[in-house]
Amino acid sequence: MVVKCSIFGCTNRKDHETDLEYYRLPAVVTNQGEECEKLSSERRRLWLANIGQNFENKNIQNVRVCSAHFVNGKKSYLHDKLSPDWAPTVNLGRKRHASETACDRYDRMLERKRRKS
Template identity: 45%
Template sequence: MPSFCAVFGCSNRHDRENDRSYYRLPKVITHQGEQTKKLSQDRREKWLSNIARDDLKPSSYDNLRICSDHFIKKPADLYNQLNPDWASTVKMGHIRTFMSPSPSKSRYNRSLNRSVRKQHTAAAMSLLELRCSTPELESEDVDVGVM
């Protein structure tokens, strides 16, 4: 029976593209203590979250495979959480991360807008001070344009 990659849009199959490796969904390890059980549950949930397919049912998890195209090198060990290959992240077949700006990017944009408003307000205030301190500018109409 051929192994199919479970990532949406990936058409790799073990019988056609045999130059790739196919990795099973990590199992939950229950016989090595609570820490290992929790860590393996987190890893399994992360894999499923990254796959992001609503049509997958728990009954199909035993047959689920992900090809090596979706890893930088190969899946990392269970205890190597900081490795980017702890869960698949490459070419995951969905655009949810690209549809909306990341929180850090939107935060940065808000910060830029605030600094522009502050600079504009400061320039307007200095223009008002200049107008008030210079008698010849009092008679002229100066557009301050405060936001």
């Protein structure tokens, strides 16, 4: 099976662009507590909203997003909700320019945390 990016208008494929990573749609974690389940379901909902396609007739297990759609080129960890890479935000097939300001805001927050400690 050829792995293709599910973002509308993205033509990246794993057999052509070997330098990119391809991430699955985040699963809802149900066995690590209520807070983790809530956080993972919110992240999955945001990913689906940002992808912006209707997956009713498709196998949702085959949804992939390439690293070209993340500000820093890779997805962030589940508990790093303030990161601009918590969900894909770049080149989503429609105009979105909030990713640059989100990245700047995240960098400032990390710098403040670093200075405090």
